[in-house]
């Protein structure tokens with residue numbers, strides 16, 4: 014790669030400053046002021062908007078009365094990953110989006126940051142609320158140590174089952190460790206949270222990709238699949254193999270694995286309209302790049318949340334709408350991308366012949382979705398898929414009764430909090446399956 | 454986890470948090486929901502000869518953005534028949550045998566008191582509370598606070614009840630007296646097993662400036678009512694301390710008045726209460742606030758390495774002394790943390806216009822400076838400062854021995 018088109022890795026202190034938390038942990042006085050604004054609604058809309066149904070007014074009241082320990086317990090009882098959710102949940106479309114303060118045209122309660130405040134306090138002091146349940150003698154294997162797998166493992170351990178998680182990566186945590194934006198949730202946050210949760214007593218075997226399930230089936234009484242999604246999708250245009258072309262999830266994985274110490278091109282193009290495109294763009298910009306997002310439809314259609322788009326704009330990310338890449342240019346290294354303008358007829362994209370133009374760049378990040386792990390799922394007998402997603406019943410049981418599943422692999426890619434809710438509820442499904450409704 | 458089980462004058466309950474006799478305890482339906490939510494006990498809405506209530510009944514004091522800082526009511530005792538109440542009492546006691554169920558009563562004649570006691574004891578209730586506290590409506594009929602305000606009557610009626618009742622008898626005191634120990638000691642002489650305090654305080658919460666009618670209004674007119682809620686807590690705590698510290702008063706006390714959070718409840722225990730009762734906070738937020746009362750007090754006990762909630766009893770009351778016993782040589786002065794200060798200068802103007810002119814402003818800084826030589830250590834600046842722990846009151850070591858008023862040179866009686 015020509016040296017002048019590739020940026021040096023910023024100095025450690027500069028990285029720290031640029032990647033500072035967008036939602037920092039509250040100070041005690043902030044927490045008291047904010048919590049005393051909550052009016053303690055009955056049948057609170059915020060609770061109904063939380064996929065894990067945390068008793069939000071109760072934990073906020075407990076923060077107000079300086080019963081921070083009680084607040085943490087209220088949160089963890091419903092959501093053992095309450096800390097990461099407090100920091101990474103798109104709260105403005107979940108709990109905070111439902112807060113009654115919107116009806117008064119006032120700022121909603123800052124639920125996410127209050128949640129992070131209370132849970133961090135308990136994690137830092139290692140105040141523990143749950144213990145291993147009385148042994149049932151049953152063994153459960155979990156494939157994938159992402160939010161779904163971790164939540165499932167914790168709940169199963171409380172219920173008394175012996176749990177082993179098999180994780181392909183070097184570190185557990187799934188996308189909390191290798192995916193979400195580090196200015197929301199850092200490597201340190203992830204490892205502290207995982208240590209706190211796993212001390213209850215389940216095993217995590219890292220560097221252990223499951224390729225073959227026969228052995229697991231023999232050794233374990235039930236298996237939970239929490240494998241998430243696969244690698245970034247191809248965009249199927251010429252030049253995709255040139256140097257300087259990356260998949261978004263791989264780029265971000267590398268960024269987090271290397272603790273943000275990575276080099277990016279001076280001019281970066283990101284292809285896609287979702288939240289992952291935004292994350293990759295903002296991260297590149299924070300590393301010093303000049304970033305443009307190219308999206309084939311218009312601003313209205315992009316799936317990224319409004320607040321994420323605003324966040325990208327604040328970081329000088331430019332948007333080029335109604336544009337598709339048709340060819341990646343370069344010899345060995347990428348030098349640019351040839352694009353075409355589109356028009357929309359209802360939802361149909363109509364490329365405008367003759368509108369082709371070239372944008373030069375030093376790096377291109379493809380963020381047009383992730384593949385599903387169809388091959389792996391098909392290697393397990395009798396598991397049915399729909400659109401590449403594993404089909405489950407209300408107990409999160411697959412069509413093969415020994416297997417349960419939850420998280421991105423059943424919903425096609427939602428949020429951390431959905432994965433946690435699935436993992437937790439699947440644990441109860443597994444419990445029911447293993448001890449045949451014998452619990453009272 | 455710390456133990457919250459309570460034995461109040463022989464009345465056992467899983468925790469010391471009870472509902473006060475008031476609208477939240479109107480019906481068996483409500484009390485059963487409260488027990489399900491975690492309340493340890495409940496005092497049934499006062500039984501008596503049926504009355505009729507007005508509409509509307511409540512008014513409140515809001516402070517800035519906070520609703521119900523104080524609540525006022527012109528409601529009377531139960532407006533449902535004795536038969537209906539007794540039927541529901543039976544059902545509650547059968548379904549929740551472990552929770553404390555105490556029956557509040559207010560009657561005129563000895564026969565009426567006795568009749569109700571017998572019928573309630575047959576249903577297995579855990580105790581009685583005598584309502585001598587209602588400040589409106591009932592006292593005009595010679596009941597309620599009319600009894601609470603007259604020690605002799607209080608003693609006589611209490612003895613009517615205690616001669617019949619086999620279950621513990623609690624006398625509920627009205628705060629509308631000049632000396633709370635008089636009715637409390639009268640209740641003790643009458644044979645009561647415990648007292649509870651406070652009932653509501655005589656009040657008029659405000660006037661509607663459009664109609665010029667006092668609140669709450671009933672067809673254009675109003676009546677004075679009974680005040681309760683967070684605003685009355687300081688009054689209740691003081692009366693509680695007076696009884697706790699009275700060497701002649703020996704009975705356990707159930708603390709009532711403005712309790713909303715576990716911190717409030719803890720303060721009542723520290724002032725000598727064995728159980729606490731809550732009304733307004735439940736009328737505001739519902740039964741579920743008990744979750745934080747339980748978890749907050751347990752965590753506080755754990756934090757202080759205490760095993761049982763009774764370990765808290767009276768610790769702070771011992772530290773509440775006569776003014777004459779305080780050390781006149783002790784001195785604190787204010788200290789401003791310039792890192793925390795937001796330069797609002799509220800402390801400055803409070804001290805300048807309202808206290809001792811001991812805070813200065815310098816020409817090129819917005820952060821005020823304490824004049825340490827004139828600061829008397831009154832606390833005012835630290836009370837008005839909007840930033841938590843920005844102004845602290847720091848002790849000035851004087852090496853002087855403790856000096857009380859009796860020995861002070863300025864005391865004319867001192868030789």
Ligand SMILES: Cc1cc2nc3c(=O)[nH]c(=O)nc-3n(C[C@H](O)[C@H](O)[C@H](O)COP(=O)(O)OP(=O)(O)OC[C@H]3O[C@@H](n4cnc5c(N)ncnc54)[C@H](O)[C@@H]3O)c2cc1C
Pocket residue numbers: 101102103156157158159160161162179180181182185186187188189192193194197221222223224239240241242262265288289292389419420421422426427428429430432
């Ligand atoms: C870039 C990006 C940013 C995101 N930002 C946010 C955000 O800000 N907020 C939010 O709420 N959500 C965000 N999400 C979504 C969120 O991360 C996911 O919804 C969530 O992590 C799903 O959890 P999961 O447990 O189902 O899967 P994952 O987190 O993907 O975890 C799956 C785990 O399984 C392992 N695995 C897979 N196959 C095998 C195998 N065969 N053997 C062993 N282990 C295996 C993987 O290595 C991985 O660790 C983001 C996603 C991405 C891609």
Ligand SMILES: Cc1cc2nc3c(=O)[nH]c(=O)nc-3n(C[C@H](O)[C@H](O)[C@H](O)COP(=O)(O)O)c2cc1C
Pocket residue numbers: 473474475476498499524525526528529530531557584586587625651652653680681682683685709710711712730731732733734
């Ligand atoms: C609407 C209302 C009705 C009440 N009725 C009774 C009653 O019937 N008997 C009684 O002993 N006290 C009654 N009280 C007083 C309460 O039991 C309690 O002593 C008082 O409200 C102080 O507690 P709080 O500050 O928690 O509300 C009533 C209070 C209110 C607000």
Ligand code: SF4
Pocket residue numbers: 050051052053054057058059060069070111112113114122124
């Ligand atoms: S909706 Fe808003 S105000 Fe109501 S309980 Fe939830 S956070 Fe509090």
Ligand code: SF4
Pocket residue numbers: none
């Ligand atoms: S609170 Fe209920 S009873 Fe009272 S006025 Fe409102 S609706 Fe009527």
Ligand code: SF4
Pocket residue numbers: 789793794795796797798799800801820821837838839840843844
């Ligand atoms: S009141 Fe507090 S914050 Fe305001 S100027 Fe004084 S010390 Fe500073």
